[in-house]
Amino acid sequence: MDGQSHGHDSHAALRTRFTGQLLTPGDSGYDDVRRVWNGMHDRRPTLIARCLSAADVSAAVRYAGAAGIPVTVRGGGHNVAGTAVADDALMIDLSLMRGVSVDPAAELADAEGGCLLGDLDAATTPHGLACPAGVVSHTGLAGLALGGGYGWLARKWGLTCDHILAAQVVLADGSIVRASPDEHADLLWGLRGGGGNFGIVTRFRLRLRQVGTVHHQVGVYSLAEAAQALATYRVFAENQHPDMHAVGCLKVAGRQDWIPRSLWDQPALFLTAVWLGAPEQGPEAASALFDKAEPAGSRSRQLTYAELQALGDHGEPHGNRYFTKSCYLEDLTPEAVIAILASAQDVRSPLSSIDFEYLRGEITSVPDAASAFPRREAPYIYTASAQWKDPSQDAGNIAWTRSSVAQLELWHYGGAYVNYVQDEAATKVREVYREDRYDKLTALKAEYDPTNVLRSNQNIEPARAE
Structure with a gap:
């Protein structure tokens, strides 16, 4: 002490x-x-x-x-x-509890509740292993995993929450239990995508996957070229190989030497293709995207998985001001693309971004009833992330973020990613989980946290006794 x-x-x-x-x-x-x-x-x-x-x-x-x-x-x-x-x-x-132990033969890791993704990657990647997780290495493992966990490996291997095999959990009354398929199986179900509602996870047991060197290729397009490039992306993404994960991002271009000077400091489209199979096959696998949508500038390289995971770190530093909204989209139609590009053109801060990607793949292989995570079958996820530094610019950046998602209402699939539910009313959480799943979650809450001690989250209140 x-x-x-x-x-x-x-x-x-x-x-x-x-x-x-x-x-x-x-x-x-x-x-x-x-x-x-x-x-x-x-x-x-x-x-x-x-x-x-x-x-x-x-x-x-x-x-x-x-x-x-x-x-x-x-x-x-x-x-x-x-x-x-x-x-x-x-x-x-929990930030002092960051220990990770790895059993390479069993392809398992035990990670404490305060771990960052970078801690987990540092322990697993020397063994050629990884747990599917997010795309910024200073993200906390627990929050990400309990709310789902999209990332580069999601289409190939599934979500982070799908890899929780067991957990040590401190309940709201202070008791310590183990959630596993054999003990408190209902609690394990809730931890897999139900948010931080049911207990404080102090240790995760995680299933690992074999991941080696990856091929990473990114192309940049002016906004004038973006609609045509996104039409190509739409076809490519919806038919991509399980070893491919292609994503899009609209942001203000930096001054890297591979980006044409004419695009520096201008809103631009970035398409990224990550090939998780044999690295030497990566250029050919990505050619179906970049040969048909030739970028104004491009960069191609091989990275370790840990290097891939750290690529986004510099773009989301600690201490800046952030406001994020997300939605799932039915389709990336030409009309939806027009609205998305208008939002990119109207961006209020040069630090903000719009990210989108086609999902499905192994995310949908887990039966819907097998975990608390909702909307597994959603085709696309769209996220508007405002980032700025000056508090006087709060209102404009928050309004831009909300508008960016609202103007796509015609193409909304329904629900939202629970980890990005930020300031909505409790009715939004109910919408995210849908009625039948939400009712099951409220019953679980009543069992494990009946007085709603753990309510500082995207909260699910306990069901009331009849």
């Missing part, structure tokens, strides 16, 4: 059972620890419990319950909605 907190007598009951570090306002390090990735959320917890074990998490949960203090949980702190931190709450901080 950290000695600098010994004077805070109001927390003495927790201090006697806690082996980690307790921080209160005014303590050295408090301001650094309370900060999360999204700089929009500048909140001040009454206490930060920096846990070292599941026993620490249990002690903090029990203390909060006895003291009547609201609880938030910080894994990686990357959630765009800032749910890891709240004013006048107890933040249960």
Whole structure:
């Protein structure tokens, strides 16, 4: 336990059972620890419990319950909605719990609840293994996995939540249980895509996949060329090989030497093709896209999986202001493309982006009833991510993000990616999960967290007894 907190007598009951570090306002390090990735959320917890074990998490949960203090949980702190931190709450901080152990022969990993994706990749990739996960290495594993987990490997191997084989979970009453197919199987079902509603995961057991060097190719197009390029992308993406994952991004072009100077600092379309099969086959596999939609500039290379995972890190730094909206799309029709390109042209910040990709593949191979994750069959996901630095520009950037998704309403598939549900009413969460799945989740919540202790998330309230 950290000695600098010994004077805070109001927390003495927790201090006697806690082996980690307790921080209160005014303590050295408090301001650094309370900060999360999204700089929009500048909140001040009454206490930060920096846990070292599941026993620490249990002690903090029990203390909060006895003291009547609201609880938030910080894994990686990357959630765009800032749910890891709240004013006048107890933040249960897992960021010191980042251990990963790998069993290469069994292709399994055990990862603690505070791990970042980069921690997991660093442990698994030396063995030629990886767990499918997101595309920014400083994302927290727990938040991503509990809400789904799209990424480069999703079409080939499925979502991150599909790779949760078991979990150690601290429940809202402080008890510690193991969720697996043999113990608390209903809880394991909820952890696979139901969000952070049912308990605090302090350790994941994850299935790993064999992943080696990948072929990565990106092409850039002016907005004038983008509609034609996206028509080609649509055909290519909907027929791509399981070893291919092609994505699109609209953003302001940087000044890299492979990008034509005429596109520097201008909104542009980027198409990226990642080939997960034999690397030498990558150029030919990507040619069906880039030969038919010839880019103004392109870059082709081979990367390790860990290098691929870190490519997006510089574009989403800690401390900037972020606001994100997503939706699923039925199709990438020419009319939808016109609306998307208009949104790109109207972007308010040079740091913002629009991302979209064709999904399906192995995502749809998991039976719909086998996990809490909804909308597996959605064809496309579309995400508008505003990023800026000046608080005076909040309103304009938030409005741009909302408008970007709203103007595609005619092509909405329904629902949204739960990890990007940010400021909507509870009715949005119900819409995301659909009625039958939502009812099952509320029953699960009533079993494992009947008083809704874990409510600082995209919350599912417990079902009320009749």
